[in-house]
Amino acid sequence: MRDRLPPLRAMRVLEAVWKHGSIAAAAENLNVTQSAIGHQLRQIEEWSGVALMIREGRRIHLTDAGESLALVVHRGFSAIRHEVDRLTMRERLPVTLAAMPLVAQSWLLPSLPQFHAAHPQIALHLATIQSDQPMTPEPDVAILFSLSGDLPAEATAIIGGRAVPVCAPDYLVRHPIRQDRDILAGRLLQDEDSRMWSDWAIAAKCAVPAPPEQALLYLAGSNLLTDAALAGQGIALCREALISGPLADGRLIALSDTAIDTGACYYYTISTDGRKKSTVGVVVAWLQTLAA
Template sequence: MDPITRLPPLTALRALEAIREMGSISMAARHLNVSHSAVSHQVSILQDWSPTPLFVRKGRRTELTAAGMSLAETTRQAFNSIRHEVDRLPIRSRQVVSIGAIPMLAQTWLTTVLVDLVRDMPEVSVHLGLALFDRPARLPPSLIISFANRSRLTHGDRLLFRGDAAPVCAPSVLAEHGGDPDQVLRSARRIHDEDSRLWRTWHQVSELPDTETARAPRISIEESSLIRAAALAGAGVAVCRLALVRDDLERGNLIALSSQTIDRDFFYFMRRSQASPQNADQERVEAWLLNRARKDRGGA
């Protein structure tokens, strides 16, 4: 069979993703802003297309089978890859030097030498990422701790703490700009997330104009822990998740530059894996993590 004809319609896959995320056809229809019958029609298309049952009726509810859950998860990952690539399109025209490193080396060495690298070559745009080829095999998780907009959370997800973010920098960067936070925000080199959404969003809600030109050399980093590490090393000013840099702020290793935050509707959350059977130990660990999140970060 031709590979293209093997794929079901994208509209049906979008409905499948929504059913997995929202937990029912009714909630999926509400999430997609379509009628219940429209989603039910896509369910029928998928079931007719698949040689294996993807859905099962339980009373008045339609639920995913193990095969349906597997296809839905693969679909979610594929659509997220497309969404991520769409966000990255604006930076594809840039000439960027991309560096990949194993996590330990990246965090303990590469982010510190990054300061000297961009100082010696101020005209170069640098992209720092993680090379995970050394990651060992691991057991499937029973509890998944992740990060998402509240609208993407599903029934049963437990909020750990908020994901709001604000600009921060190392004390050395603030000193270089006369101790003036506004001057840092106007002229210090920025550390961007990979698609620059955080800075773009922050400028949209703040009163400070975006003075960085579209073609200005920049540092872009694809992972939050590396963004934090680069900010701690004094590589520039970054928009960081406040829950993750709270200790750095309290110790004075990072300085908050503005009270204006973004992403107040984003959260770190815990989800039970549907692929792993629930047991008493899992429940104890889940409760412990929730209590610790409230103690350490005030909860969500």
């Protein structure tokens, strides 16, 4: 059995002759001369040692062997065309990226223009998701939060838990802060991670009692925590990666060099369907660049 393939260009010509019923019609379809068609068919005959053409007067027809080979070639090319179409359609499907609200709003949304400029061929759909409320259908990529830092199988950490105390400039005007101890005497904003302020006090070596209940404003969710800090309602311990924009433009001010790593993290997972799209790899690479 031969290991090498016949001339593929010539096989394309053979299929055209079989499909269109004559050398003249095949030549017109392929935009070549009839003599070029005959030359390609003779190449296959020389390669195979089998007669593919028979002349009847001024007309040339395929032999039974030519018809048989052309049918096999047609089926092969049809399978290739079908698979290419399937792959092309899959790559044209949008990539759905779902993230926790704060990540979507503060981390992803500001960077979307740069992503679209670099990858105009990728339709990226951004949605919000909650850890306890799975999306249907499942997104290609999901960014979720782990308070404990324990990750599901096949998950990858993307944003760490390093947090610093921040406030809005107008809060700082109303409540001057000169040292770490002054931070704990202010109005502290607290989300569901109740350990953060006590851990920060230990890291800052502030041997002070826990702040009174009235000094704490409890907020369900890191997005509300950040919004409250931006609104000047108090001091929040925010994860640096998610407030880089407000820190850079001065809407938030870091109050101390003391930071804590809570052990919590945001992570991403890729769905089964997402793993079938090469465009998802581009999106994941972009996420990793943002996190670097």
